[in-house]
Amino acid sequence: MLPDPLHPAVVHFPIVLTFLLPLAAGFALWRIRRGGPVKRTWPLVILTAAALTLSSWVATQTGERDEDAAERIAGDAPVERHEEAAERFLFLTGGMLVLAGAGLLGGRAGGVLRFTAAAGALGLVVAGAQVGHSGGELVYRHGAAAAHADRSLGERDASPVELGRTDRDDDD
Helix, strand or coil: CCCCCCHHHHCHHHHHHHHHHHHHHHHHHHHHHCCCCHHHHCHHHHHHHHHHHHHHHHHHHHHHHHHHHHHHHHCHHHHHHHHHHHHHHHHHHHHHHHHHHHCCCCHHHHHHHHHHHHHHHHHHHHHHHHHHHHHHHHHHHCCCCHHHHHHHCCCCCCCCCCCCCCCCCCCC
8 A cells, every 4th residue: 555645755765866876876987997897887877867767756746746735734935946946856867867878888988978977966966955955844844744644633724833833934
């Protein structure tokens, strides 16, 4: 049985993969530098980038389903910030997947592309942290989790004070 809501469970996959991708790229570069064959070593990076892109897409789709409920609790601005960061991250992961795939090229061009992909993987950590931070703010600062807690409490209307919040600062 799938968790309900699904989004909070799914978002952990891209978070973990965001941190694994630079490690995979670093390992692959190290291995290739020590004489390992590119066509057997670099696919680890491509598979990790593909898993990251797919999990980011799933997280974005499940987030879309929760958007209206989160906006009712947290307001439009924080939800919009999180959504924009997530969409930007998804776009960047797709670009990383293409770049990682190009790393299979041989010669100097392939070496440059592999190094660029490894550097880009580090950049994705920053972009992923932005998505995670804005999502964490939605849950912990703006109380968006209450949108789902209300369902489990019999659809009652919880006030901001009941949710442990006394402010609704939508303009941060």
